[in-house]
Amino acid sequence: MRSEIRNPKAEDPDATTHHTPRTLPRLSRLTHHASRYLSVYAALWKNSVAREMSFKSNFLLWILVEVLWFGLQLSFISVLYLHTEHIGTWTKWQVVLLIGGSHFIQQVFQAFFLVNCTNLSELIRTGKLDFLLLLPVNTRFLVSLRQVDLGAFVNASFAVAVMAYAARQLHLVPTLVQLLGFLALCVLGIAIHYSLMFLLASISFWTVRAQGIVWGYYNLFNIARMPDEAFRGLFKAVFTFALPMLLVSNVPVRLLADKLNSPAPLVLLVVMSVVCFSVSEWGWRASMRRYTSASS
Amino acid sequence: MKKYWHVLNVGIQNNLTYRFNFLARAVFGLIPLIAMLYVWQKIYSGKGAGSTVGAYSLGGMISYYLLTTVVDALTAVNEDDWQIAADIKDGNISQFLLKPIDYLWYRLCLFLSGRVTYLAVAVIPLTLFILYLRQYFMLPPNWTVFGAFLLSTALTALLQFFTSYAMAMLAFWVLEVSTFIFILFAFEYLASGHLFPLDILPRGLEQALYFTPFPYQLYFPVSIYMGKTTGADMIRGLLIQGLWVIAAYAVARFAWRRGIKKYSAVGG
Numbered sequence A: 001m002r003s004e005i006r007n008p009k010a011e012d013p014d015a016t017t018h019h020t021p022r023t024l025p026r027l028s029r030l031t032h033h034a035s036r037y038l039s040v041y042a043a044l045w046k047n048s049v050a051r052e053m054s055f056k057s058n059f060l061l062w063i064l065v066e067v068l069w070f071g072l073q074l075s076f077i078s079v080l081y082l083h084t085e086h087i088g089t090w091t092k093w094q095v096v097l098l099i100g101g102s103h104f105i106q107q108v109f110q111a112f113f114l115v116n117c118t119n120l121s122e123l124i125r126t127g128k129l130d131f132l133l134l135l136p137v138n139t140r141f142l143v144s145l146r147q148v149d150l151g152a153f154v155n156a157s158f159a160v161a162v163m164a165y166a167a168r169q170l171h172l173v174p175t176l177v178q179l180l181g182f183l184a185l186c187v188l189g190i191a192i193h194y195s196l197m198f199l200l201a202s203i204s205f206w207t208v209r210a211q212g213i214v215w216g217y218y219n220l221f222n223i224a225r226m227p228d229e230a231f232r233g234l235f236k237a238v239f240t241f242a243l244p245m246l247l248v249s250n251v252p253v254r255l256l257a258d259k260l261n262s263p264a265p266l267v268l269l270v271v272m273s274v275v276c277f278s279v280s281e282w283g284w285r286a287s288m289r290r291y292t293s294a295s296s
Numbered sequence B: 001m002k003k004y005w006h007v008l009n010v011g012i013q014n015n016l017t018y019r020f021n022f023l024a025r026a027v028f029g030l031i032p033l034i035a036m037l038y039v040w041q042k043i044y045s046g047k048g049a050g051s052t053v054g055a056y057s058l059g060g061m062i063s064y065y066l067l068t069t070v071v072d073a074l075t076a077v078n079e080d081d082w083q084i085a086a087d088i089k090d091g092n093i094s095q096f097l098l099k100p101i102d103y104l105w106y107r108l109c110l111f112l113s114g115r116v117t118y119l120a121v122a123v124i125p126l127t128l129f130i131l132y133l134r135q136y137f138m139l140p141p142n143w144t145v146f147g148a149f150l151l152s153t154a155l156t157a158l159l160q161f162f163t164s165y166a167m168a169m170l171a172f173w174v175l176e177v178s179t180f181i182f183i184l185f186a187f188e189y190l191a192s193g194h195l196f197p198l199d200i201l202p203r204g205l206e207q208a209l210y211f212t213p214f215p216y217q218l219y220f221p222v223s224i225y226m227g228k229t230t231g232a233d234m235i236r237g238l239l240i241q242g243l244w245v246i247a248a249y250a251v252a253r254f255a256w257r258r259g260i261k262k263y264s265a266v267g268g
Helices: A026-053 A056-080 A092-126 A129-134 A139-145 A150-169 A176-205 A210-218 A233-242 A250-256 A264-290 B002-016 B019-047 B058-075 B080-090 B094-098 B103-132 B143-172 B178-191 B203-209 B219-225 B231-262
Strands: none
Touching: A026 A056, A026 A139, A026 A150, A056 A092, A056 A150, A056 B178, A092 A129, A092 A139, A092 A150, A092 A176, A092 A250, A129 A139, A139 A264, A176 A210, A176 A250, A176 A264, A210 B019, A233 B019, A250 A264, B002 B019, B002 B103, B019 B058, B019 B103, B058 B103, B058 B143, B058 B219, B080 B103, B080 B143, B080 B178, B103 B143, B103 B231, B143 B178, B143 B219, B143 B231, B219 B231
C-alpha cells in the first residue's frame, strides 16, 4: 500500500511579531495578549496567501486531486449500495452525508494544521525550530499554525455542497440548533485529529523517521468516513477510546441526520477531545524538554 | 549484467535501513483493510445468511481483499516515482548520461530490490493476518493457475513500474509532478480493483474498464488466482497485459529521449 503523501509545501521563514509592554493591568493584558496573537496570525495568513498565489496552477491542480479522491469515495459508496439497501441502519444518502461530513472535517483540519504537523520533523532536523523558540510567542501556536492551506477551504466547500445535496435527498431540514451543534462537534473532531497528529509529530524529537508515522496516521481518515455500526469488538474499542476515529465524523453527522439515539456519543466525543488535547499538550512539553538543537 | 546485479544488492542494503518504516507501513496499511472487511461483513449480515454480492459469498469477498493485499505488496511502486522525479529535478541523472549504465534498468533494479525488502518485512504482519483469517483464504485450484497467477503478477509489477517511470518523466517539463501522479493514482485506485472487485460493477462498466490498462494493474492476476478468468480468456488477458507492459515501456523510453533533449542539468 502506497502512502498518501500530500502537499509537502516549501518551508517558509519568519512571521512578524510585536513586543508586549512590560506592565499592564490584568484584563487589558489579556485582551492585549489576544489581539497580539490575532495580529501574528494575520501575518501568517498573509504569508500563506502570497505563497499559494505564486504557484497558481499548482494550487488548482491540488484542488483537482482532492476532488478526484473525494469523488472516488463517493463512487465506492454508490457501488456498495448497488448491492445492498443499508449498512446497519445507515441508508445510502445517510452514508453520503457521512462521507461529506468526514471530508469537510478532514479538509478544515488540512487547511489549518496538516502541513504544519508534517513539517515539524523538518523544523527539528534542520534546526529551524531554534528560531521559532526565540520568538516571544507561544511556540506550539507558531509551530501548529504557521502555514494555511487555502485550497483545502475550497475543497471543504465542495464537501458542504455534497452534504446539502444528500440532505435534500433525505428530506432533512436541520434546525438552527442542529446546524450549530454540528459545527461545534466538527470543531471537536478537528481538535481530535489535530491533537493526535501533533502528538505523533512530536515523536520527531526522538527519531528523525517520524514523518512516516505522521503519514501513517493519514490512513486512519479512511476509518473516520465509515459508518460506525459496521464495527465490533476490539477494533471498535480501539477506534473509539484510544484513537477516536469512529467518533470524529459519525457523531456530528448523526446529530445532523437525526440518528442520535442517546446523548452518550455526544458526551463521549467531548470527553475524548479534551483527553486527546491534554495528552498531546503533555507529549509536546515532554518532547520540548528533550530538545537539543540540531544546528550549530 | 553483473553491474545490475550489483545495483540490486546495494538497493536491498539501502532499503534495509528503512525496515522500520516498511513495517510501520505494512501494519498501518492493514487498518483500512480490516475496516473494509468489517463493512462487508455488515453488508452480508444485513442481507441474510448465505447471500451473495455479484458472484461473491462473504468468504469469497474476504479472499479477494486478502489477495489484492498480497499482489499489492508484490507489485506496488513505493517511492520510485518521487525519487526518479527528484533525480531529474536535482540533476542527479547527469552521471548516468556519462556512465555505461542505463537509467531505466538501474531504476528497475532499485524497484525490484525495494519490493524484495518490503516483502521480507511485510511478510510477518501479512502472514499473521492471513493465518488469522485462514478459513477465508483459498488456495488456487491447481498449479497451472498458480503459475499463470505468478506470471501475471510479474507483468503487473512491470506495468506498475513502467507507468510510474513514464509519469516521473514529466519532471523534465513541470516543476511538481506529484499532482499528476496523484491524479493517475486516483483512477488506478478505483479502476484496478483496490476498492472493490471489478465484477460487482454493472456489466457494461466492467467491460469498458477492460479497454484501459487499469484492471491489469491489480485485478487481473487476482481474478486468475480465484479461478474467475480461465482458459482462452486467461491466455488472451495475459497477452493483452503483455502488450500494455510493452506500451508503457515504449512511452517511458520515448519520454526519456524527449526529456533528455530538453534537459539542462540544473544543479548537476
